[in-house]
Amino acid sequence: GIQVEQSPPDLILQEGANSTLRCNFSDSVNNLQWFHQNPWGQLINLFYIPSGTKQNGRLSATTVATERYSLLYISSSQTTDSGVYFCADTNTGNQFYFGTGTSLTVIP
Amino acid sequence: KAGVTQTPRYLIKTRGQQVTLSCSPISGHRSVSWYQQTPGQGLQFLFEYFSETQRNKGNFPGRFSGRQFSNSRSEMNVSTLELGDSALYLCASSLAGGYEQFFGPGTRLTVL
Numbered sequence: 001g002i003q004v005e006q007s008p009p010d011l012i013l014q015e016g017a018n019s020t021l022r023c024n025f026s027d028s029v030n031n032l033q034w035f036h037q038n039p040w041g042q043l044i045n046l047f048y049i050p051s052g053t054k055q056n057g058r059l060s061a062t063t064v065a066t067e068r069y070s071l072l073y074i075s076s077s078q079t080t081d082s083g084v085y086f087c088a089d090t091n092t093g094n095q096f097y098f099g100t101g102t103s104l105t106v107i108p
Numbered sequence: 109k110a111g112v113t114q115t116p117r118y119l120i121k122t123r124g125q126q127v128t129l130s131c132s133p134i135s136g137h138r139s140v141s142w143y144q145q146t147p148g149q150g151l152q153f154l155f156e157y158f159s160e161t162q163r164n165k166g167n168f169p170g171r172f173s174g175r176q177f178s179n180s181r182s183e184m185n186v187s188t189l190e191l192g193d194s195a196l197y198l199c200a201s202s203l204a205g206g207y208e209q210f211f212g213p214g215t216r217l218t219v220l
Contacts, residue, residue, distance in 0.1 A: 033208065041145070041196045041214045048208040086151070093164045094139055094202065096209065098151040 002027045002089055006099035013077050013106050021072040021102045023087035029065040031090045034072050036083050037101070043086065046072070077106045109135060112201050112212035120218045126187040129215045133180050133201030139163075140182040141209065142174060145196040154197075157182050158204065186217075194219045 003026035013019055023032075034046040047054050047061040049070065054061055058077075063070040074081055084103050088096040113132045121127050133140050141164075142154040153166035157176035174184040180201075186193055196216050200209040 031207070031209075035211070041198075041216065043198065043200075043211040045208070045210060088151075094141060094156050094158070094204075094209075095153045095164050095166070096141070096143070096151075096200070097153075100150055 001095075002091055002097040004087060004089065004097050004099035006085075006087060006102050008102060009100065011102060011104045013104070015077060015079060015106055015108050017077050017106075018073070018075045019077060019104070021074070021085055021087075021104075023070045023072075023099055025068040025070075025089055027068070027089075027091070029063060029068060029070070029089055030092070032063050032070055033088055033096075034061055034070070035086045035088065036081075037086060038083060046085075074104075077104075079106045079108055082106045112199060112210055114197075114199055114212040114215050116215060117213065118216050118218075120220065121189050122220050123189055123191060125189050126185060127189060127217060128183055128185045129197055129199075129217075131182045131184075131199035131201075131212055133182070133199075134210055137201035137203055137210075138180055139202045139204050139207075139209075140176060140180065141200045141202075142182070142184050143198045143200065144168075145198060145214075146192075146194075151198075154184065189219045191219050193217065 005024040035043040084101040088098040141156040156164040202209040
């Protein structure tokens, strides 16, 4: 299966700071997605981004498929951004391979 | 459009019992996948159903099974529960393979 490496594993930020989360993939990118897991466990879709760059408010993401990595940018972080961020990609089927996540804590 | 729904949201069972979890996908979605999340193993793929057929299966024992109905709703069953089955079970739906997937709120299972 696909190996997904996420970095950093943990991140503590002051409110208002910016951050960059990274995912590296061992195989070609197919259906890369970024998620935010809320405190109740639900995975909230942030981006579906197999290639290119997308922006949604304070969040943006870039995937460089040829180099098998993706970046998630969070600007002007808020306490509500706290939680665990996952990236995942599928193989040629529809099975997601998840990274181990980045745990983000934003301090007021 | 309503999102993915899962029932029940919480379950407490004892070892040896069996349990059935339900997932209703987004209207029009035909693919449903199931995942298990534990602190030690992270998010692991259980199986995927498309048009009532299991297309992919993860590396779980035969105690874990599933099915999909003609309306795309899916159920997963775990028989002879073990303490290690305590986990958050998430289902995801998508139009078909190769599309964006959307997750439900999960079912948190505790085995005592």
